[in-house]
Amino acid sequence: MTVMNxxxxxxxxxxxxxxxxxxxxxxxxxxxxxALKDVxxxxxxxxxxxxxxxxxxxxxxxxxxxxxxxxxxxATGTFHLDGQPVxxxxxxxxxARGIFLVPQELQVVPEMSVAENLLLNREPxxxxxxxRRVMLKEAVKWLTTFKLDIDPTQLMRxxxxxxxxxxxxxxxxxxxxxxxxxxxxxxALTESEIDVLFDxxxxxxxxxxxxxxxxxxxxxxxxxxxxxxxxxDGRVVKNGVTARDLDSAAIIKAMVGKDIENLYPKxxxxxxxxxxxxxxxxxxxxxxxxxxxxxxxxxxxxRGEVLGIYGVVGSGTTETSRSLFGVSNTASSARFxxxxxxxxxxxPADAMRCGIGYIPDDRKNRAILPHMSVSSNMSIAALPSxxxxxxxxxxxxxxxxxxHRQGMQIxxxxxxxxxxxxSGGNQQKVIAGRWLATDPQVLIxxxxxxxxxxxxxxxxxxxxxxFAGEGRGILxxxxxxxxxxxxADRILVLSHGHITAELKREDFKEETxxxxxxxxxx
Ligand SMILES: Nc1ncnc2c1ncn2[C@@H]1O[C@H](COP(=O)(O)OP(=O)(O)OP(=O)(O)O)[C@@H](O)[C@H]1O
Ligand SMILES: [Mg+2]
Numbered sequence: 107m108t109v110m111n112x113x114x115x116x117x118x119x120x121x122x123x124x125x126x127x128x129x130x131x132x133x134x135x136x137x138x139x140x141a142l143k144d145v146x147x148x149x150x151x152x153x154x155x156x157x158x159x160x161x162x163x164x165x166x167x168x169x170x171x172x173x174x175x176x177x178x179x180x181a182t183g184t185f186h187l188d189g190q191p192v193x194x195x196x197x198x199x200x201x202a203r204g205i206f207l208v209p210q211e212l213q214v215v216p217e218m219s220v221a222e223n224l225l226l227n228r229e230p231x232x233x234x235x236x237x238r239r240v241m242l243k244e245a246v247k248w249l250t251t252f253k254l255d256i257d258p259t260q261l262m263r264x265x266x267x268x269x270x271x272x273x274x275x276x277x278x279x280x281x282x283x284x285x286x287x288x289x290x291x292x293x294a295l296t297e298s299e300i301d302v303l304f305d306x307x308x309x310x311x312x313x314x315x316x317x318x319x320x321x322x323x324x325x326x327x328x329x330x331x332x333x334x335x336x337x338x339d340g341r342v343v344k345n346g347v348t349a350r351d352l353d354s355a356a357i358i359k360a361m362v363g364k365d366i367e368n369l370y371p372k373x374x375x376x377x378x379x380x381x382x383x384x385x386x387x388x389x390x391x392x393x394x395x396x397x398x399x400x401x402x403x404x405x406x407x408x409r410g411e412v413l414g415i416y417g418v419v420g421s422g423t424t425e426t427s428r429s430l431f432g433v434s435n436t437a438s439s440a441r442f443x444x445x446x447x448x449x450x451x452x453x454p455a456d457a458m459r460c461g462i463g464y465i466p467d468d469r470k471n472r473a474i475l476p477h478m479s480v481s482s483n484m485s486i487a488a489l490p491s492x493x494x495x496x497x498x499x500x501x502x503x504x505x506x507x508x509x510h511r512q513g514m515q516i517x518x519x520x521x522x523x524x525x526x527x528x529s530g531g532n533q534q535k536v537i538a539g540r541w542l543a544t545d546p547q548v549l550i551x552x553x554x555x556x557x558x559x560x561x562x563x564x565x566x567x568x569x570x571x572x573f574a575g576e577g578r579g580i581l582x583x584x585x586x587x588x589x590x591x592x593x594a595d596r597i598l599v600l601s602h603g604h605i606t607a608e609l610k611r612e613d614f615k616e617e618t619x620x621x622x623x624x625x626x627x628x
Contacts, residue, residue, distance in 0.1 A: 127148070128149070128185070130185075131183040132168070134181040141340055142167055143164075145183070145340070146345075149285075150316065153317070154307060155316065155334075155335065155346065157319065158327065158336045160531075160560075160561060162531070163340070166209075172185065173206070174200030174207075175207060178195070203284075206281065220249070223262050223277065224244070224249075224276060225241055249273075252306060266419050286316070286318070289320045289530075290321055322531070322560065322563075323586070361559065369560065371564060377410050380407070381547060382407040383442070386402050389422065389434055400426050411579050412570060413579070413581050413598065416584065417601060417623055421602065423600050427467075427581065429451075432452055444547075462550065464552070465552055466552055467552040467583075538551075538554055546578070547578050548579050551584075553585065554582070554584070596611065599619055
């Protein structure tokens, strides 16, 4: 750390040090959108600095400039590191100065191993060749530090989203980072993985690292943040406030510009007849010889009910939700009934014919068609009802997305904009809107509010109320325990492919759910 020369010797000890990172008067424009408007901010060392704001506020844009993802030259304004002006034209250039970005949409090399990804661009070499033995040893060391039970020779694409995220963070931390920027790192993590991550973050913070932390989960902010900055509509509205001095209500008000009283506006309806039932669902492991990832579970979903399904990574929740929509290729021997009638679900087309809709958890890989417009992305699931003789009626397509866009309040320049140009949370709203357009009877919502800001989240929850109020049913599969507890009528807890607890709303207790989630099946 350099000390600014105050010119007066005996005051040198008290003279303010230059902040580790300073952003001054930065503006950034994309086509017609002004994503950042004259942003000025300072960040100190040894701090976890939360960067908050509604979807589209400009958080990712700002940190992509800091991390060299967007070249500094594409924006106006200046950046200083240790009091020295810096500019980056690539991620590599920022990394060379110790700034590491773990983006919202992960940048991993799926066909390479975990070890290769961890040591990417700094592979140990021996006589000009990559030294695999040393590389594996290094990788094991970092995986152990992060308490990651992952085989370093496994391919990245075989990992779960949570594991990929943790490997990317381990990579940054392992390269002597001074600034680590985490853009919604816990969106796909469960409570126990978050504990591990927070533990590591605090450790690195105490070693002097600046951690810039973006999240929409306010509970986490209270746990991890030392400083808080809030952005709204491309501007900074709260600048590096000490976290202790801001409670959740004040943060929400700064973000949204108004109070939100009830984060989970749950309405309870009298449950009706059984709408959808599953018996004896098995999903085999993709690794031969391993036990089934879903081992004979069954449940009933009633009309008017929101049934929560909660479990840690590896518990089988993802495989369950995928096989109910017919997208699992190792599911077998389940019996499904819809309104009492036996049905077959072997493909998404089967599922849709049974009136089942599905919001998948992994929006980048499964949900969005990045090169298509917002309106196409929203209406794609409704196509069978929109197309006549296989031709999409463009006007309906447009009207439909306009209607749902309004309901979800998606910030988009036009419905013809490419979805990949939207902020992360706004992409998620498009996905949710897509399924509401199809009029399903059963809606499987897997991580429906991933990266969605508090205000928009409340609107998604209200839509869930309406949906259930019309006598339809929702399966809410989420790793956000507050969300499941806030919105479900009943919760099934999964562990190692078995149902280990079933709780009614009046019996919801965090400890009970957590212990069932980590417990073994007896
Ligand atoms: N590549 C791009 N092309 C066009 N517009 C963009 C692009 N990237 C971002 N924008 C726009 O800039 C604004 C800020 O987006 P940004 O991704 O920074 O928001 P954010 O605060 O990270 O939101 P979220 O919480 O949803 O991730 C949005 O209006 C967005 O649509
Ligand atoms: Mg973002």
